[in-house]
Amino acid sequence: MPYSQPLPVPGVGRRSKVGVISMKLSVLMPVYNEEAGLETILQRVAAVPIEKEIIVVDDCSNDATPRILAETSLPGLRVIRHPVNRGKGAAIRTALEAATGDAIIIQDADLEYDPQDYPALLEPILSGKAQVVYGVRDLSLQKPMVRWGNRLLTWLTNLLYGARLHDMETCYKVMLAPIAKRLQIECNRFDLEPEITAKILRQGYAIYEVPISYAPREEKKLSPWKDGWPAVRALWRYRRWRPSA
Numbered sequence: 001m002p003y004s005q006p007l008p009v010p011g012v013g014r015r016s017k018v019g020v021i022s023m024k025l026s027v028l029m030p031v032y033n034e035e036a037g038l039e040t041i042l043q044r045v046a047a048v049p050i051e052k053e054i055i056v057v058d059d060c061s062n063d064a065t066p067r068i069l070a071e072t073s074l075p076g077l078r079v080i081r082h083p084v085n086r087g088k089g090a091a092i093r094t095a096l097e098a099a100t101g102d103a104i105i106i107q108d109a110d111l112e113y114d115p116q117d118y119p120a121l122l123e124p125i126l127s128g129k130a131q132v133v134y135g136v137r138d139l140s141l142q143k144p145m146v147r148w149g150n151r152l153l154t155w156l157t158n159l160l161y162g163a164r165l166h167d168m169e170t171c172y173k174v175m176l177a178p179i180a181k182r183l184q185i186e187c188n189r190f191d192l193e194p195e196i197t198a199k200i201l202r203q204g205y206a207i208y209e210v211p212i213s214y215a216p217r218e219e220k221k222l223s224p225w226k227d228g229w230p231a232v233r234a235l236w237r238y239r240r241w242r243p244s245a
Helices: 038-047 065-071 088-098 115-126 144-161 192-202 224-240
Strands: 025-031 052-058 077-081 103-106 132-136 173-176 208-211
Touching: 025 038, 025 088, 025 115, 038 052, 038 065, 038 115, 052 065, 052 088, 065 077, 077 088, 088 192, 103 115, 115 132, 115 173, 115 208, 144 192, 144 224, 173 192, 192 224
Parallel strands: 025 052, 025 103, 052 077, 132 208
Antiparallel strands: 103 173, 132 173
């Protein structure tokens, strides 16, 4: 469901001996006090049968998260720890600097999202349909306040940027690495989501949407009241943004 024609990004991906384009995925996982589901989500990500690296940024957790990460050994797993808590946006910025893949995806450390959706999210990129893909959730599963907040922010995004998105706030944002590395992420908290979307749209890229599985957890770190206004401000702030040379 793209809203505009994708722009070309040359030199991404590798052609195998049988002529099929392969792609290494960098999974960026910000973590803060996620002891309950961390080991499970790491195993689920590792089980997806695609070439990948998992870059976990522990944002100065003070529960059992550091111990779990120290005891976990998985192929392609890299752990970076912030000495002080800086927020999700800062953790993504750190992970992105370390990423070496052809494409990136953001993966929350809870169990709301299913990594088995990775192949479906990558398919439009591998087939040349898009360079940016968002996973669209069933928002009816959310609490009313959160649901209407998400819908309002998506509506405002479409209004300000001329898009036709259905779920701007989704965690599953997949894009080619050259696009991600040009975002120059500044936001440190959950206003990261509108910042990323605004900057993608300002560069003229299509955002292709794919339905995904979603199981919202009862308690959320994001607050509609505390994080809603910063998201609105980010959408307004970046409406004239241009990437630096």
